[in-house]
Amino acid sequence: NAGVTQTPKFQVLKTGQSMTLQCAQDMNHNSMYWYRQDPGMGLRLIYYSASEGTTDKGEVPNGYNVSRLNKREFSLRLESAAPSQTSVYFCASRGRDYGYTFGSGTRLTVV
Amino acid sequence: QQQVKQSPQSLIVQKGGISIINCAYENTAFDYFPWYQQFPGKGPALLIAIRPDVSEKKEGRFTISFNKSAKQFSLHIMDSQPGDSATYFCAARPGSYIPTFGRGTSLIVHP
Numbered sequence: 520n521a522g523v524t525q526t527p528k529f530q531v532l533k534t535g536q537s538m539t540l541q542c543a544q545d546m547n548h549n550s551m552y553w554y555r556q557d558p559g560m561g562l563r564l565i566y567y568s569a570s571e572g573t574t575d576k577g578e579v580p581n582g583y584n585v586s587r588l589n590k591r592e593f594s595l596r597l598e599s600a601a602p603s604q605t606s607v608y609f610c611a612s613r614g615r616d617y618g619y620t621f622g623s624g625t626r627l628t629v630v
Numbered sequence: 631q632q633q634v635k636q637s638p639q640s641l642i643v644q645k646g647g648i649s650i651i652n653c654a655y656e657n658t659a660f661d662y663f664p665w666y667q668q669f670p671g672k673g674p675a676l677l678i679a680i681r682p683d684v685s686e687k688k689e690g691r692f693t694i695s696f697n698k699s700a701k702q703f704s705l706h707i708m709d710s711q712p713g714d715s716a717t718y719f720c721a722a723r724p725g726s727y728i729p730t731f732g733r734g735t736s737l738i739v740h741p
Contacts, residue, residue, distance in 0.1 A: 523673075552728075559639070561719060561733035562674070577728070609673050618664055619729075621673030 521545055525610050525622035532600045532629045540595040540625050542610030548620070550613045551593035553577075553585060555606040556624075562609070568593055600629045633657055634722050636732025643739050649707040651735045653720035656701065660722035664729070665694065665705050668717045677718070678705070710739045 526541045544551065553565040564577030568587040582604060584596045593612075597604060607626050611619040635654045643649045653663075664679035680687045680694040680703065687694045693706040707714055717736050723729035 559733060561636075562731045564728060567728060611673075618676035618679060619666075619674070621666075621675065623671070623673050 523610055523612055523620050523622035525608075525625050527625060528623070529626050530628070532597075532627065534601060534629060536600050537596070537598050538600065538627075539597075540608055540610075540627075541592070542594065542622060543592045544610075544612040544620070545591065546612060546614060546620065547590070548612035548614040549590070551587065552611045552613070552619070553583075553593070553595045554609045554611065555579065556609060557606050565595065565608075600627075602629045605629045633730045634720060634732045636720050636735060638735060639733070640736045641738070643710045643737065645710065645712060645739055645741050647710050647739075649710045649714065649737055649739070650704055651718055651720070651737070652702065652704045653722075653732050654700075654702045655722045655730075657722070657724060657730075658701070659724035660730075661725060662723045662729070663694070663696065663703050664721050664723075665692075666719040666721065666731075668719065668734075670716075674717075674719055707737075710737075712739045712741050715739050 523544045549570045552567040554562045563579045566585040568574045571590045586594045607624050609624050610622045665677045666674035667677040668674040678689050682698050691708045696703045717734045719734050720732040721729040
């Protein structure tokens with residue numbers, strides 16, 4: 520099925536551990552995004568990539584890094600996880616139309 | 631600074647009733663106003679969207695009403711069904727730039 524695929528779906532980390540969240544889209548979209556969703560806070564943009572080879576900070580970039588590996592893949596890395604990074608993370612992509620296509624999310628718990 | 635204010639935070643409606651969710655914005659450069667629907671455990675999905683050159687857009691039971699002078703737009707769900715129970719996000723975007731999301735409304739439709 521065409522869309523945005525995120526892995527893993529669930530993850531538990533200890534404080535200080537690192538991990539990479541993977542995202543891939545098969546819709547040939549240029550733009551890709553990483554959001555975090557917290558109760559009562561809506562969707563907050565962490566980083567985005569307007570096109571292959573470019574990345575920019577969003578609203579809440581601290582503690583994260585990203586890599587736009589190619590047009591399909593956009594990964595999010597937590598170098599030293601903190602409890603404040605416990606959240607649900609969504610990857611999204613956008614093509615020529617204006618709507619986003621979101622992945623199904625990664626639920627991350629940092630203990 | 632919250633550029634898109636969404637209300638209410640939660641909404642309970644009886645089956646067959648009308649659900650109304652409101653959003654207000656400040657930035658007059660916004661020119662695209664989508665609504666996203668999110669079911670538990672899933673990513674948000676584009677539901678319906680409007681541009682400010684029209685005052686209303688209807689797709690099935692879902693209608694966006696747009697008031698440019700008041701800088702407000704709302705989602706109306708007619709004949710609400712239990713299957714409509716989800717979290718709804720409004721968003722606003724200036725041109726091809728990054729959208730700003732509201733904080734979401736949790737809708738419960740009782741049978």
